[in-house]
Amino acid sequence: xxxxxxxxxxxxxxxxxxxxxxxxxxxxxxxxxxxxxxxxxxxxxxxxxxxxxxxxxxxxxxxxxxxxxxxxxxxxxxxxxxxxxxxxxxxxxxxxxxxxxxxxxxxxxxxxxxxxxxxxxxxxxxxxxxxxxxxxxxxxxxxxxxxxxxxxxxxxxxxxxxxxxxxxxxxxxxxxxxxxxxxxxxxxxxxxxxxxxxxxxxxxxxxxxxxxxxxxxxxxxxxxxxxxxxxxxxxxxxxxxxxxxxxxxxxxxxxxxxxxxxxxxxxx
Amino acid sequence: xxxxxxxxxxxxxxxxxxxxxxxxxxxxxxxxxxxxxxxxxxxxxxxxxxxxxxxxxxxxxxxxxxxxxxxxxxxxxxxxxxxxxxxxxxxxxxxxxxxxxxxxxxxxxxxxxxxxxxxxxxxxxxxxxxxxxxxxxxxxxxxxxxxxxxxxxxxxxxxxxxxxxxxxxxxxxxxxxxxxxxxxxxxxxxxxxxxxxxxxxxxxxxxxxxxxxxxxxxxxxxxxxxxxxxxxxxxxxxxxxxxxxxxxxxxxxxxxxxxxxxxxxxxxxxxxxxxxxxxxxxxxxxxxxxxxxxxxxxxxxxxxxxxxxxxxxxxxxxxxxxxxxxxxxxxxxxxxxxxxxxxxxxxxxxxxxxxxxxxxxxxxxxxxxxxxxxxxxxxxxxxxxxxxxxxxxxxxxxxxxxxxxxxxxxxxxxxxxxxxxxxxxxxxxxxxxxxxxxxxxxxxxxxxxxxxxxxxxxxxxxxxxxxxxxxxxxxxxxxxxxxxxxxxxxxxxxxxxxxxxxxxxxxxxxxxxxxxxxxxxxxxxxxxxxxxxxxxxxxxxxxxxxxxxxxxxxxxxxxxxxxxxxxxxxxx
Numbered sequence: 001x002x003x004x005x006x007x008x009x010x011x012x013x014x015x016x017x018x019x020x021x022x023x024x025x026x027x028x029x030x031x032x033x034x035x036x037x038x039x040x041x042x043x044x045x046x047x048x049x050x051x052x053x054x055x056x057x058x059x060x061x062x063x064x065x066x067x068x069x070x071x072x073x074x075x076x077x078x079x080x081x082x083x084x085x086x087x088x089x090x091x092x093x094x095x096x097x098x099x100x101x102x103x104x105x106x107x108x109x110x111x112x113x114x115x116x117x118x119x120x121x122x123x124x125x126x127x128x129x130x131x132x133x134x135x136x137x138x139x140x141x142x143x144x145x146x147x148x149x150x151x152x153x154x155x156x157x158x159x160x161x162x163x164x165x166x167x168x169x170x171x172x173x174x175x176x177x178x179x180x181x182x183x184x185x186x187x188x189x190x191x192x193x194x195x196x197x198x199x200x201x202x203x204x205x206x207x208x209x210x211x212x213x214x215x216x217x218x219x220x221x222x223x224x225x226x227x228x229x230x231x232x233x234x235x236x237x238x239x240x241x242x243x244x245x246x247x248x249x250x251x252x253x254x255x256x257x258x259x260x261x262x263x264x265x266x267x268x
Numbered sequence: 269x270x271x272x273x274x275x276x277x278x279x280x281x282x283x284x285x286x287x288x289x290x291x292x293x294x295x296x297x298x299x300x301x302x303x304x305x306x307x308x309x310x311x312x313x314x315x316x317x318x319x320x321x322x323x324x325x326x327x328x329x330x331x332x333x334x335x336x337x338x339x340x341x342x343x344x345x346x347x348x349x350x351x352x353x354x355x356x357x358x359x360x361x362x363x364x365x366x367x368x369x370x371x372x373x374x375x376x377x378x379x380x381x382x383x384x385x386x387x388x389x390x391x392x393x394x395x396x397x398x399x400x401x402x403x404x405x406x407x408x409x410x411x412x413x414x415x416x417x418x419x420x421x422x423x424x425x426x427x428x429x430x431x432x433x434x435x436x437x438x439x440x441x442x443x444x445x446x447x448x449x450x451x452x453x454x455x456x457x458x459x460x461x462x463x464x465x466x467x468x469x470x471x472x473x474x475x476x477x478x479x480x481x482x483x484x485x486x487x488x489x490x491x492x493x494x495x496x497x498x499x500x501x502x503x504x505x506x507x508x509x510x511x512x513x514x515x516x517x518x519x520x521x522x523x524x525x526x527x528x529x530x531x532x533x534x535x536x537x538x539x540x541x542x543x544x545x546x547x548x549x550x551x552x553x554x555x556x557x558x559x560x561x562x563x564x565x566x567x568x569x570x571x572x573x574x575x576x577x578x579x580x581x582x583x584x585x586x587x588x589x590x591x592x593x594x595x596x597x598x599x600x601x602x603x604x605x606x607x608x609x610x611x612x613x614x615x616x617x618x619x620x621x622x623x624x625x626x627x628x629x630x631x632x633x634x635x636x637x638x639x640x641x642x643x644x645x646x647x648x649x650x651x652x653x654x655x656x657x658x659x660x661x662x663x664x665x666x667x668x669x670x671x672x673x674x675x676x677x678x679x680x681x682x683x684x685x686x687x688x689x690x691x692x693x694x695x696x697x698x699x700x701x702x703x704x705x706x707x708x709x710x711x712x713x714x715x716x717x718x719x720x721x722x723x724x725x726x727x728x729x730x731x732x733x734x735x736x737x738x739x740x741x742x743x744x745x746x747x748x749x750x751x752x753x754x755x756x757x758x759x760x761x762x763x764x765x766x767x768x769x770x771x772x773x774x775x776x777x778x779x780x781x782x783x784x785x786x787x788x789x790x791x792x793x794x795x796x797x798x799x800x801x802x803x804x805x806x807x808x809x810x811x812x813x814x815x816x817x818x819x820x821x822x823x824x825x826x827x828x829x830x831x832x833x834x835x836x837x838x839x840x
Contacts, residue, residue, distance in 0.1 A: 057705055077708040085706030092703050095637035096630065099618070101703070106618045107626030108707045113618055121616045133616050136637075152703060162706075 006069055008033055008160050008191040009054060014063035016049050023049040025215035036192040038206030040241060045212040047195045051162055084153030088164040090145035094138035098148055109156050116155060123151045127174050143169035150178055161192045167201060179205060203237040213245045270402055279409035282389045286410060287316050290383020323376035324421040330368050331429040337361030337519055338557040339437040344523040352533040355554055357522045363550030370465035373418050378473050381414050386477035387596040407597035422462045430454040442559040450556040457549045464582040467589035474592045534564060541570035544581050548574025627717030634696050644692030648685045648729035651678060671742055675749050676808055683804040685726055686761045687797050693718050712837040722761035727754050752815045755822045756807045759829060764800045766832050
């Protein structure tokens with residue numbers, strides 16, 4: 001049974017290696033009910049490996065993960081009943097129409113037909129995707145595929161949403177709708193683990209943020225807490241992020257060289 | 269303006285791009301996996317070379333039919349057979365070759381030329397500083413590159429065949445004038461036939477490319493095109509050599525098997541000779557090989573008229589092909605003219621089922637739209653083709669021992685196809701990973717959903733294969749043999765699936781994924797194939813003691829499989 005009053009997710013001293021590469025190195029964090037928790041980090045920081053372990057898709061090596069108090073390595077099916085997942089790439093079945101896809105999802109999740117139909121109608125209308133319901137997923141644009149992924153993650157009203165770049169490819173209106181849905185989800189006590197490269201979005205939406213780099217969490221807290229850690233009080237998340245991941249100097253160096261090169265090659 | 273040499277060199281890039289485009293269009297929704305595959309395997313990047321070589325080989329092989337028909341003409345005439353009938357059979361044989369030539373060209377070249385004809389590979393050329401005329405010439409050179417080997421073989425093969433006929437027999441049988449005319453006609457006709465065939469290829473592949481356009485990538489229509497082209501390719505690949513054998517064996521019989529009166533044959537000959545393609549050429553070459561003295565003047569006139577009509581027809585088709593080639597290099601590509609059917613969403617509703625049925629429905633939706641899965645479904649149905657082409661009347665297979673060999677070969681083919689079916693069905697799990705990763709999936713349900721494919725597809729193909737032989741003396745033996753072995757097929761499929769899962773590992777949301785224990789992948793795959801062969805061998809061995817012992821072996825295997833199923837995929 002899932003205990004709803006405790007931390008939705010707790011990760012304690014988690015480590016995961018692939019051969020000699022330590023993808024996740026002794027990280028710990030908790031996601032509370034009603035919290036949007038952001039995980040930021042450059043490519044290869046270990047965000048996806050962490051998320052996959054929370055979902056029970058990768059075997060645990062060291063450390064402990066509890067999702068709703070359950071162990072993903074043994075109770076993955078029970079955990080997934082209460083999780084909605086959006087991955088960075090919309091890897092959904094291209095040979096199916098959304099109608100087939102949602103029939104499949106609802107069947108596997110054992111959802112009530114009438115209730116689910118109502119929710120589907122609401123989401124498809126809100127995200128202006130009704131006309132695509134009988135088109136093949138392969139023919140949909142990146143943004144529309146992303147909408148299908150988001151709806152698939154929300155349709156069963158999960159307690160926890162794990163979203164890896166959920167706004168990629170969405171138009172402004174749909175992105176706003178999704179953000180509002182996430183806020184509503186949070187207000188109703190649900191949690192969100194949010195991974196993104198768009199720092200403005202993380203800044204706008206996340207209650208707390210963990211910054212990962214080379215498998216480690218190098219900083220964690222609210223925006224204010226992170227800005228203090230980076231000695232950049234009042235700065236935006238981009239500056240804080242670059243400072244904490246030690247990328248600020250290399251970025252300045254690249255920009256300087258770029259300017260030099262462009263100014264040196266005057267147009268004839 | 270760049271030189272032709274430079275443009276020809278540039279066309280290589282466009283050609284390679286076109287090949288990739290064609291491969292992607294053929295792959296359908298399987299494109300991601302296909303790209304992954306060509307990234308690892310460089311051989312996959314030049315599949316055109318094999319097909320080019322095969323088509324050249326087949327074209328050269330087919331020319332044996334007209335050679336054989338022409339060199340036997342004079343021995344037939346001297347045995348007193350009506351010259352009209354000889355002209356009829358000889359022309360049919362030569363015309364058959366003339367039809368097969370473009371057919372082989374189309375079937376072997378279309379898979380890649382539709383990529384070039386889509387216009388897609390020229391898009392980036394437009395971003396470079398090339399003039400419109402240069403781009404048109406690049407388009408022309410790109411097309412030439414796609415059929416260079418076929419072009420050489422098609423233009424040379426008929427004159428070469430005629431020269432061979434002359435050296436073998438005709439040189440001593442007909443006048444010098446006829447010989448010279450025969451060589452010149454074959455050369456000219458070769459060129460006309462070549463232009464005609466290439467023009468057809470341009471027009472048809474352009475049509476295909478428009479239908480296979482990106483927006484239609486997974487529709488039933490594009491999949492039907494993929495399936496038909498694949499099946500035709502397989503039929504031609506398997507059937508051409510058989511056809512050559514049959515033609516060589518039957519042509520002498522046909523020459524002596526006159527079915528109509530001389531007058532009827534004469535009228536039929538004249539009518540057919542006027543038909544521009546393929547008969548006019550077939551008749552003219554046969555007439556020349558027969559020498560003028562043996563031939564009705566009206567027939568000669570009819571075939572010359574037919575050739576003239578064929579030249580006009582070729583000129584017309586060539587004009588169309590040229591404008592198609594110009595169009596594909598244009599920035600304003602003509603779109604597929606047929607109106608797309610509007611999809612009206614009546615209502616957003618869902619229909620739920622149990623998990624096993626949901627998996628079954630999903631598998632069916634994917635398997636009928638993804639090229640690699642379609643191929644795996646088609647493969648079992650190659651057994652009927654094998655049975656169809658099998659010369660059952662000859663000494664090798666007429667006895668019970670020969671029949672047993674045929675059936676055993678078929679059963680081992682079934683084992684191979686079973687492994688392919690398992691691979692295809694488990695590959696489905698590689699798609700849609702976002703969805704499967706987040707769903708509370710029971711792998712046991714997934715395995716259950718595969719069972720109907722194992723029980724249905726290959727056993728059905730096996731029965732169809734036997735039904736092909738209905739009415740033959742071997743039918744009863746074969747059908748009883750096949751029925752006794754029917755339970756073996758799902759056993760082999762399931763055993764192969766379980767063994768694969770055992771070797772490669774299984775994930776919680778997928779049956780088998782070759783990334784869990786991906787080391788020694790080749791060895792493991794060989795082991796899976798070897799395992800199914802050994803298993804089939806056990807059943808074949810058991811059947812040697814009678815159907816009862818085969819039945820016992822089947823029951824024992826089924827029980828063992830059920831135990832393995834419960835251990836590997838326990839109830840949750």
